[in-house]
Amino acid sequence: MIRSRKAGIDDIALIRDLAEKSFLPTYKEILSADQLDWMFDWMYSADSLRRQIEDGHVFFIAYDGDRPCGYVSVERQGEALFHLQKIYVLPDFQGKHVGRYLVRLVFDYVKSLYSGECTVELNVNRNNKAKFFYERMGFSVARSGDFSIGNGYYMNDYIMAIELS
Numbered sequence: 001m002i003r004s005r006k007a008g009i010d011d012i013a014l015i016r017d018l019a020e021k022s023f024l025p026t027y028k029e030i031l032s033a034d035q036l037d038w039m040f041d042w043m044y045s046a047d048s049l050r051r052q053i054e055d056g057h058v059f060f061i062a063y064d065g066d067r068p069c070g071y072v073s074v075e076r077q078g079e080a081l082f083h084l085q086k087i088y089v090l091p092d093f094q095g096k097h098v099g100r101y102l103v104r105l106v107f108d109y110v111k112s113l114y115s116g117e118c119t120v121e122l123n124v125n126r127n128n129k130a131k132f133f134y135e136r137m138g139f140s141v142a143r144s145g146d147f148s149i150g151n152g153y154y155m156n157d158y159i160m161a162i163e164l165s
């Protein structure tokens with residue numbers, strides 16, 4: 001049975017550990033090792049995670065029993081606009097509905113904050129097969145772009161969106 005809890009500053013080490021075990025395997029076939037190392041430090045250093053949480057990114061950690069198996073973060077970016085910033089599931093738990101659970105958790109969380117129609121967006125690398133998972137969850141491609149993230153690197157992403165009511 002998958003369950004979750006909201007994460008806080010005290011969970012930064014756990015989020016980093018989950019990220020190391022899920023983020024790196026996700027992108028090792030898509031991005032160079034140098035870009036992976038740079039992006040991991042950019043997004044998952046203790047200072048970066050602390051800033052994200054302090055700036056309003058809400059993290060949830062999923063558990064299978066007592067074992068952490070994934071995480072998700074969402075950020076409110078406007079009155080009726082939310083961005084699913086991160087969603088990763090440990091490789092051993094992929095295909096076991098943890099990702100579906102985490103996306104639905106975000107939907108429920110967003111609906112608890114905003115009762116009217118709103119939009120949830122996410123970025124997904126154009127070469128990431130997770131795009132098909134997001135489509136099954138109801139997202140569709142709204143636009144695409146090449147976004148400079150620093151150090152000469154770009155995120156070559158689709159921005160996918162879903163309208164919630």
